[in-house]
Amino acid sequence: MQLIQNYVNGKIVGPRSDAYLDNFEPATGEVYSQIADSDERDVQLAIDAAKAAFPAWSNTSAEDRFAILMRLCGLIERDLEALAQAESRDNGKPVTLARSIDIPRAIANFRFYATAAMHLSNESHETVGRNAINYTLRQPLGVVGCISPWNLPLYLFTWKIAPAIAAGCTVVAKPSEVTPMTAYMLSKLCIEAGLPPGVLNIVHGLGPKVGSAIVAHRDTKAISFTGGTKTGEEIARVAAPMFKKLSLELGGKNPNIIFADCDYDEMLATTIRSSFSNQGEICLCGSRIFVERPIYERFRTDFVERVGKLKVGDPKDETTDVGAIVSKQHFDKIMSYIELAQAEGGTILCGGHKSEPPALASGQSDGTAANWPPANAGGSDGIGGFFIEPTVIEGLPHDCRTNQEEIFGPVVTIMPFDTEDEVLAYANSVRYGLSATVWTENLSRAHRMAAALESGIVWINCWLLRDLRTPFGGVKDSGLGREGGFEALRFFTEEKNVCLKI
Numbered sequence: 001m002q003l004i005q006n007y008v009n010g011k012i013v014g015p016r017s018d019a020y021l022d023n024f025e026p027a028t029g030e031v032y033s034q035i036a037d038s039d040e041r042d043v044q045l046a047i048d049a050a051k052a053a054f055p056a057w058s059n060t061s062a063e064d065r066f067a068i069l070m071r072l073c074g075l076i077e078r079d080l081e082a083l084a085q086a087e088s089r090d091n092g093k094p095v096t097l098a099r100s101i102d103i104p105r106a107i108a109n110f111r112f113y114a115t116a117a118m119h120l121s122n123e124s125h126e127t128v129g130r131n132a133i134n135y136t137l138r139q140p141l142g143v144v145g146c147i148s149p150w151n152l153p154l155y156l157f158t159w160k161i162a163p164a165i166a167a168g169c170t171v172v173a174k175p176s177e178v179t180p181m182t183a184y185m186l187s188k189l190c191i192e193a194g195l196p197p198g199v200l201n202i203v204h205g206l207g208p209k210v211g212s213a214i215v216a217h218r219d220t221k222a223i224s225f226t227g228g229t230k231t232g233e234e235i236a237r238v239a240a241p242m243f244k245k246l247s248l249e250l251g252g253k254n255p256n257i258i259f260a261d262c263d264y265d266e267m268l269a270t271t272i273r274s275s276f277s278n279q280g281e282i283c284l285c286g287s288r289i290f291v292e293r294p295i296y297e298r299f300r301t302d303f304v305e306r307v308g309k310l311k312v313g314d315p316k317d318e319t320t321d322v323g324a325i326v327s328k329q330h331f332d333k334i335m336s337y338i339e340l341a342q343a344e345g346g347t348i349l350c351g352g353h354k355s356e357p358p359a360l361a362s363g364q365s366d367g368t369a370a371n372w373p374p375a376n377a378g379g380s381d382g383i384g385g386f387f388i389e390p391t392v393i394e395g396l397p398h399d400c401r402t403n404q405e406e407i408f409g410p411v412v413t414i415m416p417f418d419t420e421d422e423v424l425a426y427a428n429s430v431r432y433g434l435s436a437t438v439w440t441e442n443l444s445r446a447h448r449m450a451a452a453l454e455s456g457i458v459w460i461n462c463w464l465l466r467d468l469r470t471p472f473g474g475v476k477d478s479g480l481g482r483e484g485g486f487e488a489l490r491f492f493t494e495e496k497n498v499c500l501k502i
């Protein structure tokens, strides 16, 4: 069985413990590879390597860093199909999505920051009348920690690593133990690209063992983290007394606000995507859908009909719309929220059940319908894969638990509203504030809503239209700091002002 091992000091190495964890394939519930079960000894080795590499890497010119990172881009591009297949198998997402979004975005992340680092400039201030000039050096921090989640594995992993390395830092990184495969493949590509040993170190294993050791280590100067709000709280608790820089991209419960004057067809098509792309496992998915009353009935009918036609199936199948939920643990969490919604008085308009696992394409496993479930099935109720029908729920108040807590799956609620003030109060009533979507053709209202919504990102008449230069992040319990653009490069640097009397 394939072993997923660490990348430390330019080499692929096993964990000090010699122990491995099972890596499950969500579409079958079967173990298909083994992950290094690393601990603080492996983190220490990685930090030692990163510290040793820092002086040379931080003094490497931006042009030379650019050249290496662009070589890496070329290799990811060369292996795009293999990486997409691996991402789909490891995460359960449709391969079409991995091929069109996840892997291309990993390439874009490296390309963007390789280029951006060559445009980062320092400021100077002439202190007129006092014969002085100030200039501000912007120096890389040193060794930094990057910790990423399972929903967009390579996409979010590289979104952190790329600016850190481009800025001249050296990195100790941990991908989610649930989806480690493409980070492992990336480590091999880093070796092939000629990234100097120690610049990037990847330590696989459990969050509370590996992630916490990275956070708690005195020598990591900053932590860039994407994941759940509870984990973010724990990281802040440990890191704050050491005055580490923190970038925390956390959970969300995003509102999708639909006014009656919207471009209906465009809204409907996009709302299907913003609800169920990647099985609803995108931090930006809109899980609370508020619809202005004059079009509520029409929307409900059309939306439910379209959702019912989404194909839940084998992630390898090119026609699949909704793949498998990432893990049994997450599957159980989502199903428990569907039960909660019913207990809270919600009506399920479509979905609401686990979906029977599809007959999988040959070569992936022996998971044909006839062989289902596999003997060592890890799924719920004896079912192998972790599939859930896209689920639409109505009849719930905005302040019930289903509408307040993050579910992070293919589950949305729909609610009518009458006035702008009313829907604003509903939208802002949650502890989260990552993103919001507004559908209206009324320009003034669009701007009013954008200003009043408590969220870091507002999409107007669109969703997930990304420009990597823009600030990305949340307010309230959705996090701290902004990724993207020059902001991410600045995060990985420290400013030092030098005042020179002439």
Ligand code: NDP
Residues within 6 Å of the ligand: 147, 148, 149, 150, 151, 174, 175, 176, 177, 178, 205, 206, 207, 208, 210, 211, 212, 213, 215, 226, 227, 228, 229, 231, 232, 234, 235, 248, 249, 250, 251, 252, 282, 283, 406, 408, 434, 474, 478, 479
């Ligand atoms: P988790 O918080 O469980 O895990 C995120 C990462 O942190 C994983 O690598 C995990 O390792 C690691 N980790 C776990 N415990 C610790 C610890 N004590 N110290 C350090 N690291 C730790 O999140 P999920 O992986 O479940 O991801 C889903 C969450 O991520 C959702 O809440 C979602 O909203 C959020 N998210 C936010 C985004 C944003 O941009 N704001 C984007 C994407 C997702 P392991 O996997 O081994 O547990």
